[in-house]
Amino acid sequence: MLTWHRLVAALSLFAASACGAPPDIAAIVYACGTTPAPSASPTEYTPGACGADDPNLPPEPTLPTDVCATLFADKSTPDEANLDTARIQAALSDCKGRAVKLTSAGDYHAFVAAHLVVDSVTLWIDQGTTLYASRNPDLYQKTGSCGVLGVNDSGACNDFITVSGTSPAIVGDGTIDGQGGEPLVGRDYSWWEMSNALREIDGSIGNPTLINLASKTTGFLLYRVTLHDSPKFHVKLTSTPADRSCTTPGEGFIVWGITILTPSRWMNSQGRFLSPHWARNTDGVDPGTTDIATCGVIACNTISTGDDQIAIKGGHWVSDLVIAHNHFGTGHGMSIGSETYGVYTSPDGVVHRGVENVLVYDLTIDADSRPVGFESSSADSNGIRIKSDVSRGGLVSDITFRDICMRDMANAILVSTAYNPLFAGTMYPEFKTLNFHNVRHVSCMAMQQPVVTLEGFNAAVRAGPITLDNVVIDNIAPHAVAAEFADIRLGPGRVNFKPEGVGVTTTDLVTGESTARSCVFPPLPTPVKPAGWLR
Amino acid sequence: MKGATSSSPTLIGVLVMLASGLAVGCSSDRPAEGDSCIALVHADGPCGIAADGGALDLGLHEYACSGSARPDQNARYVEGIPQGRVCAERGPRSEEGKQTYCCSDETSSCAYDPVADCETPTYGYQCRGANRPESFNAALACGQGVREGERINYCCSGTPQPDGCLQSDSVTCSPRLMGFSCLGRNLPKAGQLGANKSRADYYYLLCSTPEPAANVAYNNYCCYTPALVPRGGSCVQHTEVPGCGPGRFGFACYGPETPEEDFLPMRCPAPPILGRSAQGYPAKLYCCDFQ
Numbered sequence: 001m002l003t004w005h006r007l008v009a010a011l012s013l014f015a016a017s018a019c020g021a022p023p024d025i026a027a028i029v030y031a032c033g034t035t036p037a038p039s040a041s042p043t044e045y046t047p048g049a050c051g052a053d054d055p056n057l058p059p060e061p062t063l064p065t066d067v068c069a070t071l072f073a074d075k076s077t078p079d080e081a082n083l084d085t086a087r088i089q090a091a092l093s094d095c096k097g098r099a100v101k102l103t104s105a106g107d108y109h110a111f112v113a114a115h116l117v118v119d120s121v122t123l124w125i126d127q128g129t130t131l132y133a134s135r136n137p138d139l140y141q142k143t144g145s146c147g148v149l150g151v152n153d154s155g156a157c158n159d160f161i162t163v164s165g166t167s168p169a170i171v172g173d174g175t176i177d178g179q180g181g182e183p184l185v186g187r188d189y190s191w192w193e194m195s196n197a198l199r200e201i202d203g204s205i206g207n208p209t210l211i212n213l214a215s216k217t218t219g220f221l222l223y224r225v226t227l228h229d230s231p232k233f234h235v236k237l238t239s240t241p242a243d244r245s246c247t248t249p250g251e252g253f254i255v256w257g258i259t260i261l262t263p264s265r266w267m268n269s270q271g272r273f274l275s276p277h278w279a280r281n282t283d284g285v286d287p288g289t290t291d292i293a294t295c296g297v298i299a300c301n302t303i304s305t306g307d308d309q310i311a312i313k314g315g316h317w318v319s320d321l322v323i324a325h326n327h328f329g330t331g332h333g334m335s336i337g338s339e340t341y342g343v344y345t346s347p348d349g350v351v352h353r354g355v356e357n358v359l360v361y362d363l364t365i366d367a368d369s370r371p372v373g374f375e376s377s378s379a380d381s382n383g384i385r386i387k388s389d390v391s392r393g394g395l396v397s398d399i400t401f402r403d404i405c406m407r408d409m410a411n412a413i414l415v416s417t418a419y420n421p422l423f424a425g426t427m428y429p430e431f432k433t434l435n436f437h438n439v440r441h442v443s444c445m446a447m448q449q450p451v452v453t454l455e456g457f458n459a460a461v462r463a464g465p466i467t468l469d470n471v472v473i474d475n476i477a478p479h480a481v482a483a484e485f486a487d488i489r490l491g492p493g494r495v496n497f498k499p500e501g502v503g504v505t506t507t508d509l510v511t512g513e514s515t516a517r518s519c520v521f522p523p524l525p526t527p528v529k530p531a532g533w534l535r
Numbered sequence: 536m537k538g539a540t541s542s543s544p545t546l547i548g549v550l551v552m553l554a555s556g557l558a559v560g561c562s563s564d565r566p567a568e569g570d571s572c573i574a575l576v577h578a579d580g581p582c583g584i585a586a587d588g589g590a591l592d593l594g595l596h597e598y599a600c601s602g603s604a605r606p607d608q609n610a611r612y613v614e615g616i617p618q619g620r621v622c623a624e625r626g627p628r629s630e631e632g633k634q635t636y637c638c639s640d641e642t643s644s645c646a647y648d649p650v651a652d653c654e655t656p657t658y659g660y661q662c663r664g665a666n667r668p669e670s671f672n673a674a675l676a677c678g679q680g681v682r683e684g685e686r687i688n689y690c691c692s693g694t695p696q697p698d699g700c701l702q703s704d705s706v707t708c709s710p711r712l713m714g715f716s717c718l719g720r721n722l723p724k725a726g727q728l729g730a731n732k733s734r735a736d737y738y739y740l741l742c743s744t745p746e747p748a749a750n751v752a753y754n755n756y757c758c759y760t761p762a763l764v765p766r767g768g769s770c771v772q773h774t775e776v777p778g779c780g781p782g783r784f785g786f787a788c789y790g791p792e793t794p795e796e797d798f799l800p801m802r803c804p805a806p807p808i809l810g811r812s813a814q815g816y817p818a819k820l821y822c823c824d825f826q
Contacts (some may be wrong), residue, residue: 143710150799152760153711154732197762315731341730390667392730418665421687422680424726426695455665459593460673485670502642503594 045173045224045257050300056322056359057299058250060257061223063171064122068095072105078112078132078177080185085113085134096120096165102174104129114139115158115208120165125174125225133160133178133208133231136185140208147184149197156206160231164214166242169221178210178230180279181268190268191231195280202420204281207231213238213253215291220253228264232281234305236289237296238316244294244346246320252295253287260284261525262305266533275373276330277380279306284331286311288318288355292344295320304329304369304524308385314355314394315339323360329369329524333382333411334360334401338419341394341427354395354430360384360404367408368444369524378410383441383450385411386431387419390457393429402437405519412441412450412473415466415486417457431456431463436471438493440517443475450476452497456485459503469493472516570602575635582625582637582674593673594640597625599633606638610646617646617661617686623674623693624656637693643671645689653690660689679726681738700727700756708757712825713740715756716748722774723758741798743825744774746781757782759825761798768797770821773813779822786821787812794821802826 051057069091075082088111091100099122102111114134116123125131134140137147137157145156160178161170170176180191195205210230213220220239227234241251262282263274284303287293287310298321303309309331312318328334340354367381383406386396406412413436417429441450450473456463463486470493483499490498491509494516499506575597582595598606610619622638629635644664651659657678660668663686668677677691699721706714713732715723723740741761745754756774764770769790776785784801786794789812794801807819 145711145800148800150762151711152762156711201760201762203760203762339730390669391726416665418667418670421662421665421667422682422726424667424677424679425730426676427730458670458673459595484666 050257050325054299054324056249057297057324058248058254061171061221061254063223064099064124064169066098067101067124068098070101070103071111072103073108073110073129074105075110075112076107078110078135078179080112080134080136083113083134084111085116085139088113089116092116092118092121092123098122099124099169101126101172102129102131114160116161118161118163118168118170120168122169122171122221123161125170125172125176127173129172129174131174131176133176133210134185135179135182137187138185143206145206146208147187147194149189149194151206152198152201152203153206154204157208157231159209159212161211162214163211163220164217167219167221168217169223170211170225171221171223173224173226175226175228176210177228177264178208178234180207180229180231180282181263181265181272181274183268183270192274192279195232196278199280205232207281209233209236212236213290218242219251222253222255222258224257226259226261228260229262229279230282233283233286233289234260234262235285237285237287237293238289238291239296240292240294246295249295249320249322250297252293252320254296255285255298256300258301259525260301260303260305260309261527264527266527266530275371275376276304276306277373277376282306283311284309286313287321288313288316288342290316292316292342293318293321296322298323298326300325302327302329302524303331304526305331308332308335309365311335311337312355312358313337313339314342314396315392316342317344317352317354317356318342318358319352319356321358323358323363325362326364327522327524328363328365329526330367330372330380331365331382332380333385333414334363334365335382335385335387336396336399337385337387337429338389339392340388340396340429341392343394354397355399356395357398359400359402361400361402363401363404364519364521365404365406365409366521366524367406367410367448368521370526378451381408381410382414383409383412384436384439385414385416386434387414387416388429388431389417389419389421389423389425390428391420391423391425393417393425393427393457395430395432396434397430397432399433400435400437401439402435403517404436404439405517405521406439406441407519407521408444408448409441409450410448412452412476413439413471414451414453415463416453416455417461417463418455428457428461430461431466433465434463435467435469437467437469438517439468439471440519441473441476442519446475448475449480451480451482452476452499454483454486454488454499456503458485461485462487462503465489468495468499470514470516471495473497570600570604572598572600572604572606572636575599582623595672595674596638596640598622598636598638600636601633605647606636607647608649612646615685616663617644619643619646621645621660621668621671621675622647623672623691625674625693637672637674639671643668645671648688651688651690656694657690657692657696660691661686662689663687679724679738698727700724702727702729702732703755706755706757709825712743712757712759715740715742715758716753717745717756718753720754722772723756725760739772741772741784742774743782743784744776744779759800761800764797768792770794770797771812771814773818773820775813776820776822777808777810784823784825786823787816787818788821789816789818794823800826
């Protein structure tokens with residue numbers, strides 16, 4: 001009988017030989033070339049190592065030099081009986097325009113707090129220091145449903161950190177830990193268990209957002225921090241330039257050099273297995289969720305979580321974003337939608353809609369960074385997604401993805417106007433100019449057959465033009481390309497599949513051979529494995 | 536439907552007898568003998584719908600049908616996948632008793648359902664996959680879908696139907712509940728939530744006993760989206776439990792459990808009374824409060 005351990009060993013040998021590794025391995029070696037770095041600790045950040053010579057980006061931010069107050073940790077664990085909310089908030093309120101630094105003191109490196117407001121001030125979390133979100137739902141209560149099981153009330157709780165005002169910032173090499181997988185105070189369930197209780201109806205639990213920006217915030221900066229285990233979304237971005245005009249990328253907001261790793265541990269303190277699939281609705285960075293978001297830069301970040309790594313929400317208006325040099329592990333994708341119905345009239349009377357003018361480049365998305373969870377489905381591994389439906393659709397236009405590498409996605413590229421076909425409405429998604437240049441998807445040992453979906457809504461509301469230029473999806477089969485009601489242009493670089501379907505027009509502009517993008521997937525942080533685990 | 540192409544324009548001008556002599560599957564609403572449909576020809580194209588970007592061919596065809604015949608009545612299931620035309624009725628029936636329809640070709644993944652539970656004048660389609668019926672026929676308007684296994688049921692019409700309820704922030708409710716104003720005895724549905732509201736795959740919201748609105752034709756409800764009832768749960772919403780006043784939540788339970796067990800935020804202080812559910816079956820009736 002082939003035991004589990006023998007099977008794993010056999011697979012490892014096979015994988016190693018298939019990928020060129022020596023056959024005499026002593027332990028499990030990751031199959032396809034990149035061994036995940038077994039560390040949940042943030043790696044030391046090297047300023048200037050990313051994005052320095054990129055003309056699309058502003059100069060890299062720097063840490064503050066003007067510190068108004070320094071608070072020292074007085075505990076080594078997130079002790080709910082000794083909260084730091086009051087002293088942190090007092091310092092933040094007294095230091096507008098300057099910085100409040102949270103730092104360790106000897107063996108004490110933990111702060112624990114409930115709802116905080118960062119209004120026109122910088123919150124600096126120093127290296128080695130962790131700011132924990134309290135697990136007491138009563139301290140986040142908003143509607144009465146916060147911490148209550150079985151209620152689909154997405155507004156039930158206040159945020160952990162609400163950001164507002166002029167040039168607010170959260171910076172530093174420390175960690176903010178939302179403790180989403182840990183049992184709540186006075187309950188025998190966690191934030192994530194509450195969310196999973198609504199999975200079957202695709203409901204939305206009102207758990208706290210880790211960092212949420214209020215309307216009218218301008219010039220927000222999120223720099224270098226590590227975010228772990230948010231109860232729900234990690235960062236909801238609503239920020240614009242102060243004068244609402246975008247002359248230099250990043251005037252609206254900058255998210256630079258952050259790490260999101262959720263779950264950050266294999267098991268919680270009660271021994272429950274934690275997986276990205278279990279960490280439901282834990283989007284990484286979501287511009288435009290609460291209000292308009294414009295003139296933003298999201299650069300040089302590493303994101304691995306249980307939902308969209310980035311989801312651009314067009315329920316108000318999002319425009320002029322540069323998303324560059326990012327590396328994604330597990331998650332539901334580099335996404336736009338599903339809300340795209342936004343309409344915003346600027347002070348000059350111009351009407352703006354949905355999501356416009358977004359440039360995404362130098363992105364890796366690696367489903368093989370770690371296991372997603374035994375309950376997972378194909379929806380847990382997505383590459384690039386533009387999604388909406390008739391209940392919340394609107395304009396998505398002038399979107400460019402270039403120099404993208406993906407590995408082992410179920411859905412490599414998905415353009416869908418029927419994200420949830422149950423919902424009725426007449427807000428038809430209008431997906432206009434979508435460009436894909438130098439996109440490559442690789443499959444480790446051909447174990448994953450990816451799907452490409454390019455679908456407008458109907459013959460009257462078509463998608464496109466969609467340009468596919470040097471788009472190579474390894475291991476794709478003809479039946480894995482779904483297209484309908486779309487105007488598609490191929491070329492000038494090669495495309496190794498042909499979209500066909502009802503209402504599809506294809507213009508072939510391919511001019512000879514092109515070189516498929518060469519992909520290198522950097523090691524990504526993963527939780528520290530428990531002693532005795534092979535991987 | 537992937538890989539299929541639109542119908543050829545050479546079909547224009549050809550009369551097609553659709554109903555007679557063809558199998559109608561399991562329909563209990565079989566057209567009377569002699570009822571039939573014919574294809575219509577219009578010089579300016581069928582159905583009078585303009586496509587985005589000026590494209591002319593929307594893959595639609597126009598028919599006139601007599602009696603109870605419909606162009607989409609011959610839908611079938613191929614290895615469990617529905618296949619058929621998707622049609623929108625065009626205007627009222629003529630004095631001669633003819634009804635005009637605007638239809639897709641037969642390659643949709645939807646099947647007309649002659650026994651669907653749809654309120655007149657809507658009619659039902661059962662579809663599989665991500666496409667709603669409107670994806671195959673831009674002349675159609677359909678309501679919220681309801682899952683039935685791997686398929687989704689829709690009620691549709693060629694004439695958009697007004698919502699029976701409207702979400703309204705002016706209806707006074709607890710911050711944890713959403714207000715709805717409904718015409719007559721309509722009950723709020725999740726699909727009537729605003730675009731900015733988080734919604735779930737849940738058809739009927741759970742709502743309180745209504746309070747009459749200032750306009751007597753309307754009732755005001757306070758609602759929420761519950762998690763699914765546990766396996767074996769038998770309590771269902773009943774907004775007309777005797778003695779259960781506005782703002783409280785009425786339930787009819789067929790089995791031994793209580794609403795508190797099926798819906799966690801509910802507290803039901805009084806013992807049940809025997810009565811009938813809204814569907815007319817004997818049940819234990821509870822009056823509860825949302826905690």
